Amino acid sequence: MGHQVSDHTVGKLLRGLGYRLQANRKTREGSDHPDRDRQFEHIDQTARTAIAAGQPVISVDTKKKELVGTYKAIGREYEPGGRPVEVNTHDFPDKKLGKAVPYGIYDLAGNEAFVSVGISADTAQFSVASIRAWWQHLGRERYPDATQLTITADCGGSNGNRTRLFKVELQQLADDTGL
Helix, strand or coil: CCCCCCHHHHHHHHHHCCCCCCCCCCCCCCCCCCCHHHHHHHHHHHHHHHHHCCCCEEEEEECCCEECCCCCCCCCCCCCCCCCCCCCCCCCCCCCCCEEEEEEEEECCCCEEEEEEECCCCCHHHHHHHHHHHHHHHHHHHCCCCCCCEEEECCCHHHCCCCHHHHHHHHHHHHHHCC
């Protein structure tokens, strides 16, 4: 028959041997593409050249989807004593409200961000609609003489370089704006 050892005893033994409870640490890099540095240098030079010519350069990215409704949020805010904001006990998505999909557009030269929030999935149409909204609300006023629009993207999800619909939507934007 074996002996039963409590978790407390095992922990004590491990600590005696120099072990400590530790969280993972992100330190390992995956292998890089052999041309990675040249790719980023090309992107940087392309953006710098466009900005120097007074042309808009934006960086686009979909942000973390968020549940819409009365859910617990990280952080705190001041409320009257003893009256915290009441929220749902579980974070199950509300089928009627869905999720909010924030899509960020950062104007490199203007050092300003623009966020569109959709309520459906992260799609190529939504990505380009967000870029179009940025152009209509901020871009064309800030860059009235623009003839081109340089866009950097992480190529994930809706703005992937293999997503045919993203390319079609971008071409439609180019046709509509003349950029």
